Amino acid sequence: MNRAWQAQSLLLGYPDATLLNNVSLLSEVASTLDAAVGAPLHRFLQHARAAEPIRLAEDYVATFDQRKRCCLYLTYYAYGDTRKRGMALLRLKQAYAADGLLLGDEELSDHLSVVLEYAAAVPAKGRALLLEHRAGIELLRLALRDMRSPWADVLESVSATLPPLRSPAEVAKLAAQGPPEERVGTYR
Template sequence: MSPRPARRSPTTPAQLATARQVASLLLGYPDEELLTRLPLLRAVTAPLPAELAGPLGRFLDHLETTRLERLQTDYVETFDLQRRCSLYLTYYAYGDTRRRGMALLQFTHLYGRAGLHLADGELPDHLAVVLEFTALGDTARGERLLHEHRAGLELIRLALEERRSPWAAVLAAVSATLPPVAAADREEVARLALQGPPTEEVGLDPYGAAPFAPPEYMPQPVSGAPAGAPR
């Protein structure tokens, strides 16, 4: 497993926010509204540094050339039915344990202090929600969440690359908004890949095929235009 390279170009806070908000939209369940936003997403993505614009642009190409029904099927098969690709960050740190419930409450309280209130059924640790919070809510606290769950982010990226999923490009862009993976996080990724997340003795395979959260709890695409985008 090789670490991600450091950012190669100077990146402004506004560019990081734009990349994260675009990634947030692309990690939501694909629908007609997302497809109508393609011209806007291309316009705000093109001026970004190459390590951000490149992978995001590749996924936008995929959106443009793939039928919506195929996109939706692939999304469910990738993120709902494959635990290694789950977008719920606290799962990697806490698995299906009671500690995960406390972590979800901490996310929710953090968002509430910043004035972000989730829609009914949205779980606060979904990567699309965390990225939107980081881009448009409280950057410093959002950055802290991304750093705290760096190992989970890296495991998602590696799992998507292993599946040759087009969403791997989006995770590559997210990783490029962060410093390179630290040695401790690389060790945690290796441990997670081998052992899976923590479990309580409930007879569950942590990386089984069944989703750890039912589909009705999957967030819909996050609302709002990318940072810096025209309204």
């Protein structure tokens, strides 16, 4: 899964010139993967090749930066914008550092592309993190599929590297409730 997670990580990052210059290499990697994992990556890569770079970048921003349903920050699904999320981000950053991976300030530690890159470098621990956020990943996959986003194929590939959800009701509950909100100054 290392190659799959690394390729998925790159494809879920902002589609800059570096990514677009590596589409052929990523296509070669996708060809080495099982069909359930590689075929969706090929579909996305075909889209990336055909799209104008500026349009691909605009679609990325419109999809991931302007829609809460399509949030790439995994702890958002469990914690919303609460203090608990800050602690979860810190725990992730510390886990990466303990394994020798120093995270810069360009991206938060819970961004799916960062978690996938970690999984590619430290498979057992990275897989555990992906499984911990499996319901959020599935919610993101469904949101992208519903809006017919080309990135739905990348999430389809990610899901194919993980076991099916044990409780699909967990995704439905997460979707219905939405992310938690901070309740500062209120008593229960």
